[in-house]
Amino acid sequence: MEVIRVENLEKTFGTLEVLRGISFSVHQGEVLAVIGPSGSGKSTLLRCITHLETVSGGTVSIGGEYMVHNGVYAPASVLRSICLNVGLVFQNFNLFPHFSVLRNITEAQIHVLRRSKKDAERRAHDLLAKMGLSDKESAYPFELSGGQQQRVSIARALALDPEVLFFDEPTSALDPELTGEILKVIRDLARENMTMVIVTHEMFFARDVADRVIFMDNGVIVEEGPASLVIGNPESDRTKSFLARFTGQDQDYSV
Amino acid sequence: MTKMLAAMFQGTLVSLEIFLLTLVFALPLALPAAFARMSRNRLASGLTNGYLLVMRGTPLILQLIFVYFAPFYLLGISFNRFVAVIVAYVLNYAAYFAEIYRGGIESIPAGQYEAAKVLGFTRAQTFFRIVLPQVVKRIIPASGNEVITLVKDTALAQTIGVAELFRTAQNASARQFSTMPIFVAGVFYFVMNWVVSLVFARIEKKLSYYR
Numbered sequence: 001m002e003v004i005r006v007e008n009l010e011k012t013f014g015t016l017e018v019l020r021g022i023s024f025s026v027h028q029g030e031v032l033a034v035i036g037p038s039g040s041g042k043s044t045l046l047r048c049i050t051h052l053e054t055v056s057g058g059t060v061s062i063g064g065e066y067m068v069h070n071g072v073y074a075p076a077s078v079l080r081s082i083c084l085n086v087g088l089v090f091q092n093f094n095l096f097p098h099f100s101v102l103r104n105i106t107e108a109q110i111h112v113l114r115r116s117k118k119d120a121e122r123r124a125h126d127l128l129a130k131m132g133l134s135d136k137e138s139a140y141p142f143e144l145s146g147g148q149q150q151r152v153s154i155a156r157a158l159a160l161d162p163e164v165l166f167f168d169e170p171t172s173a174l175d176p177e178l179t180g181e182i183l184k185v186i187r188d189l190a191r192e193n194m195t196m197v198i199v200t201h202e203m204f205f206a207r208d209v210a211d212r213v214i215f216m217d218n219g220v221i222v223e224e225g226p227a228s229l230v231i232g233n234p235e236s237d238r239t240k241s242f243l244a245r246f247t248g249q250d251q252d253y254s255v
Numbered sequence: 256m257t258k259m260l261a262a263m264f265q266g267t268l269v270s271l272e273i274f275l276l277t278l279v280f281a282l283p284l285a286l287p288a289a290f291a292r293m294s295r296n297r298l299a300s301g302l303t304n305g306y307l308l309v310m311r312g313t314p315l316i317l318q319l320i321f322v323y324f325a326p327f328y329l330l331g332i333s334f335n336r337f338v339a340v341i342v343a344y345v346l347n348y349a350a351y352f353a354e355i356y357r358g359g360i361e362s363i364p365a366g367q368y369e370a371a372k373v374l375g376f377t378r379a380q381t382f383f384r385i386v387l388p389q390v391v392k393r394i395i396p397a398s399g400n401e402v403i404t405l406v407k408d409t410a411l412a413q414t415i416g417v418a419e420l421f422r423t424a425q426n427a428s429a430r431q432f433s434t435m436p437i438f439v440a441g442v443f444y445f446v447m448n449w450v451v452s453l454v455f456a457r458i459e460k461k462l463s464y465y466r
Binding site: 050051052080083084086087088090092094095096097098107108111112113140141142153156157160 | 364366367369370372373374375376380384385388389392464465466
């Protein structure tokens, strides 16, 4: 089953064409990695699907419903509920600094999904346990390491039970040790068949965890296919030259 | 001496009334002014900008005189002096607070809005639950400055004949052929602002549980 379907997505900033006709889909339980050089449009693509940017044209459907159809957005009321099907984990975590860890995870459950405080806290406890942060629920974000903050932000996104979880370079603000910590969490989620789209520069992680990889350059999808093929044995010269820089850095992220 | 002090306490009461009423009206009024200033609507932001420029670009004492005398010369009606003082002070201080609020609101990183949006918060929820509490913490030091200035600015109310603390001190001074009452008034202002500083230090401490 298709959870996300993107057709001919276009995004321009002024005269700059950042996305030039992107089409792909994401299936239930699949892990899709999006790789490519800086400025290739990966993050913009994610931000368009999570409705942080307004697309210039094309179609995005989420869970079978059109978020935007041929450049026309769904009415505001519908749009909000459609967008709740996708979660996003940011590169810089973007936790709410004035809320405790617990409240970071419960606030949207209570005030957006209208869950009871008790239910919201139970869900938060479960997620924090899973993230190995049970002892941190009354801490404030500034008291946590980057890796811990990112795990809280993953828990915050999961608490709303999204159909798909997007990651925008989730480890780029972390040192290698903390990176492993986050990659382990993502790997665990993949084992539970969480549908995920990950924009990442961690090529070997993408190869190991993703089912499928999309290589983007200059606003278009250059190559798309099974992770082992696109990263292990790319067809296009552009993909080859991009990946050439990563050989020899193979790291074992399996924990 | 006791008679002088009694009169000065009376004057202090008037000063405190001006001080409190100004804050009660100016603090909330500054919020819509800040929003209007940040609005994408050219007319709203243009008009507000004009208001802010005039209020911050001319002396408070002049504004006070204008508010008191303009209605009389233009419309033939006149306000109660005390009301005129409050109107002038509120208009003036709301302008300063509006700019402080705007600075605070604009200093909140875009990522906070983006995280809130992705989590499904409405715009109102985002502002009141996520942004405003963080703004309050950031604007406390600048607001403290403004509030301290207000305590001292109450002395200008005498310009249109409101007998606040400084006027009472000057009267006492004239009666006694001595500058002593003026310096006593100085001690009064100092004590009031000491309290203001303590209150602000306390609020800052209370909000220091996060960074």
